[in-house]
Amino acid sequence: MSLVIExxxxxxxxxxxxKGVSLTAPKGCFLALLGPSGSGKxxxxxxxxxxxxxxAGRVAFDDLDWLALPARERRAGFVFQQYALFRHMTVxxxxxxxxxxxxxxxxxxxxxxxxxxxxxxxxxxxxxxxKRYPSQLSGGQRQRxxxxxxxxxxxxMLLLDEPFGALDARVRKDLRHWxxxxxxxxxxxxxxxxxxxxxxxxxxxxxxVLNQGRIxxxxxxxxxxxxxxxxxxxxxxGQAVPGGGVVPLRTARAPTLKGKIxxxxxxxx
Amino acid sequence: xxxxxxxxxxxxxxxxxxxxLSLVAVGFIALFLLMPLVTVFWEALAQGMDSAIAALRExxxxxxxxxxxxxxxIAVPCNALFGLAAAWCVTKFDFIGxxxxxxxxxxxxxVSPVVSGLVYMLxxxxxxxxxxxxRDHGIKIVFALPGxxxxxxxxxxxxxxxxxxxxxxxxxxxxxxxxxxxxxxxxSTLRRVTLPNIKWALLYGVLLCNARAMGEFGAVSVVSGxxxxxxxxxxxxxxxxxxxxxxxxxxxxxxxxxxxxxxxLGIKSLLEWQFAGEIAATHSH
Numbered sequence: 093m094s095l096v097i098e099x100x101x102x103x104x105x106x107x108x109x110x111k112g113v114s115l116t117a118p119k120g121c122f123l124a125l126l127g128p129s130g131s132g133k134x135x136x137x138x139x140x141x142x143x144x145x146x147x148a149g150r151v152a153f154d155d156l157d158w159l160a161l162p163a164r165e166r167r168a169g170f171v172f173q174q175y176a177l178f179r180h181m182t183v184x185x186x187x188x189x190x191x192x193x194x195x196x197x198x199x200x201x202x203x204x205x206x207x208x209x210x211x212x213x214x215x216x217x218x219x220x221x222x223k224r225y226p227s228q229l230s231g232g233q234r235q236r237x238x239x240x241x242x243x244x245x246x247x248x249m250l251l252l253d254e255p256f257g258a259l260d261a262r263v264r265k266d267l268r269h270w271x272x273x274x275x276x277x278x279x280x281x282x283x284x285x286x287x288x289x290x291x292x293x294x295x296x297x298x299x300x301v302l303n304q305g306r307i308x309x310x311x312x313x314x315x316x317x318x319x320x321x322x323x324x325x326x327x328x329x330g331q332a333v334p335g336g337g338v339v340p341l342r343t344a345r346a347p348t349l350k351g352k353i354x355x356x357x358x359x360x361x
Numbered sequence: 362x363x364x365x366x367x368x369x370x371x372x373x374x375x376x377x378x379x380x381x382l383s384l385v386a387v388g389f390i391a392l393f394l395l396m397p398l399v400t401v402f403w404e405a406l407a408q409g410m411d412s413a414i415a416a417l418r419e420x421x422x423x424x425x426x427x428x429x430x431x432x433x434x435i436a437v438p439c440n441a442l443f444g445l446a447a448a449w450c451v452t453k454f455d456f457i458g459x460x461x462x463x464x465x466x467x468x469x470x471x472v473s474p475v476v477s478g479l480v481y482m483l484x485x486x487x488x489x490x491x492x493x494x495x496r497d498h499g500i501k502i503v504f505a506l507p508g509x510x511x512x513x514x515x516x517x518x519x520x521x522x523x524x525x526x527x528x529x530x531x532x533x534x535x536x537x538x539x540x541x542x543x544x545x546x547x548x549s550t551l552r553r554v555t556l557p558n559i560k561w562a563l564l565y566g567v568l569l570c571n572a573r574a575m576g577e578f579g580a581v582s583v584v585s586g587x588x589x590x591x592x593x594x595x596x597x598x599x600x601x602x603x604x605x606x607x608x609x610x611x612x613x614x615x616x617x618x619x620x621x622x623x624x625x626l627g628i629k630s631l632l633e634w635q636f637a638g639e640i641a642a643t644h645s646h
Contacts, residue, residue, distance in 0.1 A: 143538050163541050170542040176535030179642055180557045190543035193553065227642055245543055 094118045095249070095281060100149030102135055109135040111305040112149065117298050119154070120279045122272070124292035127302035128328070133285045134253055136302070140283060141170045141251045153281075154248055166249075169242030169280075173254040175234045177226040183237050184209050184222035190245035212240040215274070232263040239271075243278070252284035256291065268295060289329050293317070301325050398619060405616035408609045416602075416610035417617060421590045425598035425614070431506070432581075432594060433574040436513040440574075441567050443514075444521025449555065451522075452529035453537060463526070469518045477515045478583025481508055504586030509594065512580035517570045524566030525559055532558055532643075561640050565629060572625040576618060 095117045102110040110132040117123045125133035138144035140151065142163025151158040158166065178186050185192075187209045191200055200208065213219050216236035226234055235255065242250060255271065256264040272295050275282055286292050292299045293313040300310040301324075309321035320326035372379075405413050416422060447466055451459060469477065483489050485502040495502060502508045536558070540550040556563075578596040585592040593601060595618050602611035633640065 141542055143542065164544045164546065166542075167544065168542060170539065172535050172539060174535060176539040178536055178539070178554055189540070189545075189553075193540075193543070193545045193549050225642065241539075241543065 094153075095121070095123070095283075096152045097136075098150050098152075100136065100139060100146045100151065102132075102139065102144065102147050108305050110139075110146075113302075113305070113307055114149075115300055115307060115310050117281070117283075119281055121281055122275050122295060122297045123281075123283045124296035124299045125283065125285045125302060126287070126289065126292040126299050126328075128287060130304070131302040132305040133287075133302045137251050137253055137283060137285045140249065141168045142166050143170070167245055167247050169245060169247030169250045171235075171238045171242050171250070171252045171255055173257050175226070175238040175258075177234055177237055177241070179226055181225075182222060183218065183224050183226070183229070184213075186226070186237055187212050187222075187240045187244050189241060208244060212244055215243070216240045217270075230263075231259050232267060235259065235267065239274075243280075247280060250280045250282040252282065254285055254287070256286075256288075264291075271295065293329070301328060303328075401612055401615050401619050404608065404612035407612075412609055413613040413616070416607075416613035419610070421593065422598060422610070422614055424590045425593045425595050426617070428506070428509070428593065429575050429595040432509050432513050433571055435510050436517060436574045437567060437571045439514055440517055440570050441521050441563065443518065444523075444525060444566060444570075445563065447522045448525035448529050448559075449551070451526055453534050453555075466519050466522050469516050470523075474512075474516050474577065474579030474581075475583055478512050478580035481511055481515075481580075481584050485511075503584045504588065504592060506592075508584035509581050509592065512584045513574050513577050516577050516580045517573045520570035520573060521563065521566035524562050524569070528559055528562045528643075529555075558643050561632070561636065561643065564632065568625050568629050572622050575621055 095115075097113060097115050099112045099114055100110055101108070101112050113132070113136060125136060127133045135144060139146050140158070142161070146159060149159075178189065181189070184206075188205050191205045191208060194200075209222060210219075213222055216239055218233060218236055218240070221229070221233065226237065229237065235258075239255075256267060259267065268291060284295070293316070296313060298310060299313055299316055301308045301316070303324050309316065309325050311319075311321075316325065316329065320329060417426070447462070450456075451463055451466075482503055484491055485495060485508060486492050487496065487503075489503075502511070536554050537550050540554045545553070575594075576596055577594075578600075581594055582597055582600075585594065585597055587593060587597060587601065589598075589601065595614055599611050599615045599618070602608075602614065
């Protein structure tokens with residue numbers, strides 16, 4: 093009943109994005125795919141979401157042959173780096189989308205959908221903003237709408253592509269803790285991609301460090317810090333954990349000059 | 362404290378230079394765009410409104426007007442559909458030969474319309490490749506409505522696609538991918554996500570395509586056969602009248618054509634003005 097990825101490989105024309113990646117993560121786990129740009133982490137996430145097709149390998153999840161399922165039947169809630177909200181729909185319509193396009197037999201009633209939307213708006217702390225359009229929201233709010241939209245379909249798996257990449261440092265830290273709390277409440281298996289070591293180590297139960305299309309190491313944050321498996325991992329983590337520890341929850345909100353606050357988001361187009 | 366120095370004008374060119382440049386620009390527009398338009402209406406009304414209207418109610422004129430509208434009514438929806446399909450496929454998918462397809466879409470813009478008309482003659486004409494077979498089965502393509510429609514579709518093909526491709530590539534594929542990951546089928550993604558995002562560009566494309574479809578001369582002239590009252594469209598009828606020295610009537614029909622074009626542009630500007638906010642929102646937020 094866990095997520096098992098076996099020898100997944102993918103080439104883009106002549107560039108090998110993934111060179112046979114394998115990993116196992118327990119159900120309900122919060123898994124981070126960490127690596128520099130070009131390491132293949134986003135490709136792996138998109139393969140899990142059905143937006144990209146693996147050339148080789150298999151993925152099993154929840155006793156399902158995951159890669160054989162078409163994207164629209166996977167019920168994988170995907171949160172895009174730039175959110176990809178439907179710009180011509182209100183926030184409420186955005187969140188309701190996944191429910192309202194279901195075939196009539198399985199579609200909830202209008203009232204039921206409205207109730208779900210209200211619930212989700214409350215969950216992401218955006219009560220009362222249902223009638224706004226995405227362009228009228230801040231980055232952090234859009235992010236949470238995207239999350240609510242993904243959660244509306246009761247996803248089997250939640251996939252987050254650089255969930256905090258496009259946000260400024262303050263909002264980022266706030267959202268990070270909030271997301272961790274949310275994951276603990278919902279217990280949905282979550283995979284998220286990041287190039288930020290702090291983020292991965294602080295949020296995830298398991299961190300897979302990717303480099304040039306291969307997994308260098310997959311371990312819990314504590315293990316990763318104590319026993320980096322290769323020079324690359326040690327080097328990559330070394331940049332980010334000056335004190336070797338996680339920033340405590342309480343102090344994270346306080347403005348601090350510790351660590352790198354302004355990080356260039358390399359993968360933003 | 363030094364006072365803030367503010368230049369009085371964005372450039373420090375001599376006022377005379379600016380005046381001359383402005384006059385050249387305005388003069389150019391007046392001479393090449395405005396004057397022909399005014400002349401058309403002037404000449405059309407030279408012998409009074411009544412004679413202009415009488416020229417339009419003449420049976421051959423009426424048939425030309427009807428034919429032009431019929432051709433546009435068939436060609437424009439076809440091209441709206443083709444253009445949408447082409448733009449969708451070029452901007453939302455990757456495949457080999459994509460650049461070639463984009464180039465092909467532009468062919469009607471770069472090839473002389475007469476050439477495209479001749480191509481249809483070569484294929485469907487009596488001496489053409491399929492000419493004999495078509496005649497044996499009693500199918501008329503050239504010198505009839507189908508040929509005129511085909512030629513018009515060819516010439517106006519790029520309008521909708523050209524309008525949609527830049528917008529759709531700017532919008533990217535994220536929203537479509539999001540829709541699919543939320544369980545939407547291809548059809549409901551198109552209907553509920555893609556179409557609402559491009560409806561304004563699609564409408565512009567359709568309006569421009571329509572203006573050109575009714576105004577096309579070259580390609581239609583080759584395949585129409587100029588049968589008066591039967592296969593003459595409005596532009597062809599203008600030429601016929603002009604060559605018959607019926608200047609007032611020629612200009613009356615020409616004025617009607619120009620009026621249709623002006624109405625098209627008017628609708629376009631009106632929509633742009635009315636829905637400015639909504640149109641801006643469909644570009645990247």
